[in-house]
Amino acid sequence: MIAQQIINAVSLGGVYALLALGLAIVFSIVGLINFAHGELMTLSGYALLAALVFGLPFPAAVLVAVSCGALAAIAMERVAFRPMRGASVTSLLLTSFAVSSLLKVVFQNGISARPQAVAMPSWMTGAFSFGDFTIGVGPSISIVVSALALIALELFLRRTVIGTAMRAAAEDFNVVRLMGIPASRIIATAFLLSGLLAGLAAMLWVAQRASVDPLMGFTPVLKAFIAAVVGGLGSLPGAVAGGFLLGIIEVLLQATLPAAVAPYRDAIVLSGVIAVLLVRPQGLIPAVRVQRS
Amino acid sequence: MPKLYRLHRAALYAAVFGTTVAIVSTASAEEIIIGAATAQTGGLAPYDQPALAGLRMALDELNAKGGLAGKYTVKLIIKDTRSDTAQTATVAQELIDAGAKIMITPCDADPSISAGQLTQPLGIPTLTLCGSAPVLTAAVGDVMFGTYPADNVQATAVADFAVAEGKKKVFLLTSPDSTYTANLPEYFGKVFEKKGGAVVGRGTFTMGQPDFSAEITNIKALADQPDLIMTAAYEPDFPAFIQQLRGAGVTIPVYGADAIGTPTIKGLGKLVDGVVYTAAGYAEPGSKLEAFNAAFTKSAGHAPESTYEVNGYEIGLILDQAVKTAGSDDPKAIRDAIAGLKDFDGITGKITYAGTDRMPLRPVALMRYEGGEGKHIQTMIPAAADVPAP
Numbered sequence: 001m002i003a004q005q006i007i008n009a010v011s012l013g014g015v016y017a018l019l020a021l022g023l024a025i026v027f028s029i030v031g032l033i034n035f036a037h038g039e040l041m042t043l044s045g046y047a048l049l050a051a052l053v054f055g056l057p058f059p060a061a062v063l064v065a066v067s068c069g070a071l072a073a074i075a076m077e078r079v080a081f082r083p084m085r086g087a088s089v090t091s092l093l094l095t096s097f098a099v100s101s102l103l104k105v106v107f108q109n110g111i112s113a114r115p116q117a118v119a120m121p122s123w124m125t126g127a128f129s130f131g132d133f134t135i136g137v138g139p140s141i142s143i144v145v146s147a148l149a150l151i152a153l154e155l156f157l158r159r160t161v162i163g164t165a166m167r168a169a170a171e172d173f174n175v176v177r178l179m180g181i182p183a184s185r186i187i188a189t190a191f192l193l194s195g196l197l198a199g200l201a202a203m204l205w206v207a208q209r210a211s212v213d214p215l216m217g218f219t220p221v222l223k224a225f226i227a228a229v230v231g232g233l234g235s236l237p238g239a240v241a242g243g244f245l246l247g248i249i250e251v252l253l254q255a256t257l258p259a260a261v262a263p264y265r266d267a268i269v270l271s272g273v274i275a276v277l278l279v280r281p282q283g284l285i286p287a288v289r290v291q292r293s
Numbered sequence: 294m295p296k297l298y299r300l301h302r303a304a305l306y307a308a309v310f311g312t313t314v315a316i317v318s319t320a321s322a323e324e325i326i327i328g329a330a331t332a333q334t335g336g337l338a339p340y341d342q343p344a345l346a347g348l349r350m351a352l353d354e355l356n357a358k359g360g361l362a363g364k365y366t367v368k369l370i371i372k373d374t375r376s377d378t379a380q381t382a383t384v385a386q387e388l389i390d391a392g393a394k395i396m397i398t399p400c401d402a403d404p405s406i407s408a409g410q411l412t413q414p415l416g417i418p419t420l421t422l423c424g425s426a427p428v429l430t431a432a433v434g435d436v437m438f439g440t441y442p443a444d445n446v447q448a449t450a451v452a453d454f455a456v457a458e459g460k461k462k463v464f465l466l467t468s469p470d471s472t473y474t475a476n477l478p479e480y481f482g483k484v485f486e487k488k489g490g491a492v493v494g495r496g497t498f499t500m501g502q503p504d505f506s507a508e509i510t511n512i513k514a515l516a517d518q519p520d521l522i523m524t525a526a527y528e529p530d531f532p533a534f535i536q537q538l539r540g541a542g543v544t545i546p547v548y549g550a551d552a553i554g555t556p557t558i559k560g561l562g563k564l565v566d567g568v569v570y571t572a573a574g575y576a577e578p579g580s581k582l583e584a585f586n587a588a589f590t591k592s593a594g595h596a597p598e599s600t601y602e603v604n605g606y607e608i609g610l611i612l613d614q615a616v617k618t619a620g621s622d623d624p625k626a627i628r629d630a631i632a633g634l635k636d637f638d639g640i641t642g643k644i645t646y647a648g649t650d651r652m653p654l655r656p657v658a659l660m661r662y663e664g665g666e667g668k669h670i671q672t673m674i675p676a677a678a679d680v681p682a683p
Contacts, residue, residue, distance in 0.1 A: 001514045008506035015503070105334065113338035114598075115528040117560030120536070125564065127542035134513075136540040139506065205503065208540075209533035210561055215336065216529065219501045247504075254507035262497040263469040 003133065005255045011139035013247025014146025015204050017240045019224035020231060021153065022197035024239035028170035028287065029190040030085075032092040033225065033233075036076060038217020039103040040198035041205060044069035045212035046111060048203065049118050058121050066199035073195025074188055081191075082184075100217070107214035115213035118206055142204045149200055150240060153193065157236075162189055170234065171288050230276050232283025241284050245276075325365040325622045327352070327612070328372070328388025329397040330408050331422060335376025339528070339555065340400035340601060344422035345371070347602035348397065350592055351609020361616040374399055382407040393417065394624045395612060400601070402426035402472040409433030418615075418628040420608055423601050425551065426472040427683035430651040436628055440608050441601075443652040444473060444525075445683060447550045447571045448480035449675040450657040454569065455485065455521055455548065462493045464512055464545075466524035466534070470500040476683075477525035477550055483681040485523075493517045500530055505537045512543065519545055527552035532561055539564060554660060554667065556598050562665045573600035574641025575658040575669040581640045600641070600658075607639040642672070650683075 019037070026034050047068035051061035080099045084092055127136045157163040162185070169176045169186050177183050205220060206212055223246060231242025249272055253265050261268075276284070329348070331341040352367045360366035370391055372384035381404035385396060389411060396412045398405040400423040412419045413434040420438045421429065427443040442450075455463070465482050468474040482492045494515050496508045512522070522545055526534055531553050538547070548569040558565055576583040585603050590596045597603065612627070614637055619626035635647040642656040654677075659670040 001510060004510045004513075005507060008504070008510060011506065012504045108334050108338065113334065113342065114555065115339070115532070115557045117532065117557050117562075119560070119562055119564075122563065125536060125540045127540060129542070134542045136506075136537070136542065138537065138540040208503065208537055209529055210536040210564065211529050211532040211557060213529050219503060223503075251504070251507045254504075255511060259495050259497060263499075266499060 005251055007135060007139055007143070008255075009248040009251035010244070011142040011247075012251055013244035014142050015201055015220075015243075016223050016227050016247045017243030018146055018149055018197050018201040018204070019220050020227035020239035020243040021150070021236060022194040022201070023221075023224050023228045024231070024234060024236050025166075025190050025197070026194045027228070028234040028236065029166065029173070030081070030092070030187055031089055031234075032081065032096060033228075034076075034194065035093070035096040035221055035225075036080075036099040036103060037194065037198055037224065038219075038221030039100050039107075040069050040073055040076070040195055040217070041202035041220055042103070042107060042212065042214065042217040043072050044199040044202035045118070045206045045216065046107070046116075048206060049116055049212055052118065062203055065203060066196060069199025069202060070192050070195035073191040073198065076195075077188060077191040082187075085187075100221075104214050104217075111214065113214060115211040115216075117211050120207055120210060124207055138207055141207065145200060145204060149197065153197075153236075156193075162186070166190060226270075226273055230273050230283060232286040234287035235283065235285050238283050238285035238287065245284070323360065323365045323622070324368055325361060325394050325616075326368045326370060326388075326392045327395045327397060328370050328385070328391065328393030330372055330374050330381050330385045330388055330399065330404075331397065332376040332399050332404075333371075333373040335374075337374075337376040337399050337401055337404070339557075340552070341422055343598050344400060344601040344605035344608075345397075346593055347589070347597070347605025348422070348608050349605075350589060350602075351606040351613075353592075355609060355613055361613050361622075362620075363617075365616060365622050374404055376404075378404045378407050381405075382411060385411050389415065389417065394622055395420070395627065397422060397608070398424070400424050402429040402432070405429055405437070406432050409437045412436050416625045416628060418624055418631055420611075420631075422608070423551075423604055425652075426476060427650075427652050428472060428476070431683065435632070435651070437651060438631055438646070439652040440611070441551065441604055442571070442573060442655055442657045443683075444477040444550070445480040445680050446652075446654075446675055447657055448477050449484045449680045450571060450659060450673055451523070451548055451550065451569060452481045452484035452488065452490075453673070453675060453679070454659050454670065455481075455523075456488045456490060460485075460490065460521045462491050462517060462519045463521045463523050464494045464496065464515070464519035465492055466496045466498065466508070466522060466526060468498050468500050468526065468530070473552065474500065474525045474527075478523045480681050481523045481548075484679060487679075493519050498526065498530060498534070502530065503533070505534045506541070509538050509541045509543060512538075512545075513541065521545065522547045523549070525550055525552065528555065528557045531558060532564075535561070535564055535568070551600075554599050559662065559665060559667060565662045566664065568662045569670070570660050570662075570667075572658040572660050572667075573604050574656065575660070575672055577669075585640045603640050607641065607644065610639060611637065611644065 044065045048065035051064040165181045227242035227246045228239045231238030332338045374381040385408035396419040398408040398421045405421040405424045423441040425441045430437045465478040551571045553570045554572045615630035618630035637644045645654040658672045660667045
């Protein structure tokens with residue numbers, strides 16, 4: 001049972017890590033916490049649903065949905081955030097809230113206020129067992145996909161010119177621009193990556209929840225924000241560490257708290273976050289150039 | 294614009310406007326305003342909107358025949374609560390200020406109570422669209438009426454059925470986040486234990502929680518395995534729970550109540566095979582409900598999604614009957630008339646308020662999903678003695 005709970009924790013932590021990473025990438029470059037990140041997930045979810053309704057095979061539908069998330073992120077930057085470039089942190093934050101609220105209302109009024117069921121292929125609800133130990137296919141996929149995405153991102157940042165430029169921009173954007181790398185390209189790439197991560201996270205999220213609804217982005221973006229802050233705002237390894245930590249604490253508490261205390265679970269988790277920040281005010285793995293939103 | 298001139302113009306407008314109002318009000322002196330503080334956006338919208346669609350259809354039909362009791366033309370003012378309890382109080386106040394003599398509130402106890410606290414001192418009869426928590430009416434006072442079968446009644450019906458099926462051990466999954474999700478499974482547990490069953494475990498979740506895996510692992514680890522899981526979780530939590538439960542290889546049947554009788558849950562297909570839920574009625578061939586469904590489809594352009602539509606429609610009929618009995622549009626008289634309603638012939642069956650604490654006695658239909666369709670099991674009114682106190 002303990003091993004089972006560890007798998008649960010890693011599976012949830014992986015999804016949180018993907019989400020926190022999506023927030024952290026954009027934050028490290030432009031200093032914006034994009035609260036509309038959750039709506040990128042919602043959009044990918046609806047794209048998956050639409051692709052399935054149009055009869056695309058499941059893998060193709062997933063591909064379409066993830067690309068939709070990435071494209072939407074670029075569009076969001078172009079339409080909402082580029083005109084605000086250089087604005088204060090507060091203005092950027094408010095812009096992201098505005099985009100988020102706007103998209104929620106568009107989803108509610110344009111699609112439906114009611115959640116839409118997404119029929120996952122039946123093999124995804126299956127489980128395989130070793131002895132008396134059962135692992136669901138869903139959690140396994142979550143773990144594998146999160147791990148692959150983290151490795152791919154790391155390779156991209158280490159091995160490509162634009163990746164290197166992005167890491168440099170996170171430390172000192174102006175110097176990178178002096179080196180002749182266009183700012184717009186770096187920022188667009190940051191949004192593209194965050195959109196890809198949001199799309200992937202959305203697939204894992206929807207696979208576990210079997211429905212998409214207009215408000216589904218709210219909880220994940222909140223969790224991602226907490227994870228990113230705990231990890232160290234703007235630090236990519238920090239976001240991953242924060243995501244896993246949050247997932248592990250949540251599952252641990254859910255598994256062990258007696259029923260009478262269980263309703264206070266979220267309060268306990270958030271108290272834990274405060275405790276971590278008291279000991280390490282810059283987060284678990286602070287960013288090289290610390291910024292505060 | 295000089296100030297004096299502005300004042301003159303204002304006075305002129307007032308004069309013109311005042312006359313118009315006077316003319317209109319003499320033309321339809323017998324107008325009654327019904328205020329609907331309901332969610333058009335947010336988490337309650339999928340429940341409020343179908344119910345409101347039913348109510349509007351009833352009021353349109355009644356208006357075509359002269360209005361409530363044939364003489365009070367209904368003016369329905371709808372305001373969005375955004376599924377927010379504080380916002381519900383704000384719009385309820387706006388509706389009262391607009392002259393509402395009857396108030397309609399959302400499909401949930403908490404916002405309904407916040408609106409009820411404003412209507413109670415004024416004696417304005419207040420009906421929740423499909424809020425079913427039996428504590429709701431006592432929390433407000435004598436103006437507050439439920440319309441949907443109450444949670445304890447629904448839970449008794451499901452428990453009676455589970456006992457009759459031979460189920461012995463239940464696991465209750467609750468959420469403290471709403472009265473509905475917190476209490477309904479507990480009502481079930483009370484009846485189930487009274488009739489010889491046992492509650493072998495309890496678990497909780499937070500509404501909107503992404504991950505049920507820890508809870509599910511706890512269920513799997515129970516020494517005494519339940520043969521039934523009872524929950525009042527609804528969308529999007531219910532799909533998430535059952536997806537992850539089945540994904541973890543657990544095949545224990547899951548029963549719920551009215552909030553999972555929706556197209557979303559039906560759309561889950563094979564995943565929800567065997568799930569038992571409740572409804573306010575079932576459209577048997579030749580029944581009034583079947584005729585209503587056909588009429589609704591014709592007027593709305595789509596079939597009813599659930600029984601919330603017919604429940605909303607019946608609210609219109611109840612109001613019509615109450616105004617008839619009251620013989621006036623006085624809110625207090627209408628309230629008394631609703632409270633005295635006995636064996637009123639609704640669309641789904643007989644509806645009685647007399648002798649209750651304003652949660653109606655009415656039939657509950659038990660349904661089960663099979664192959665992506667809701668199949669009718671039976672319709673029953675649980676024995677009053679079996680229904681646990683709120």
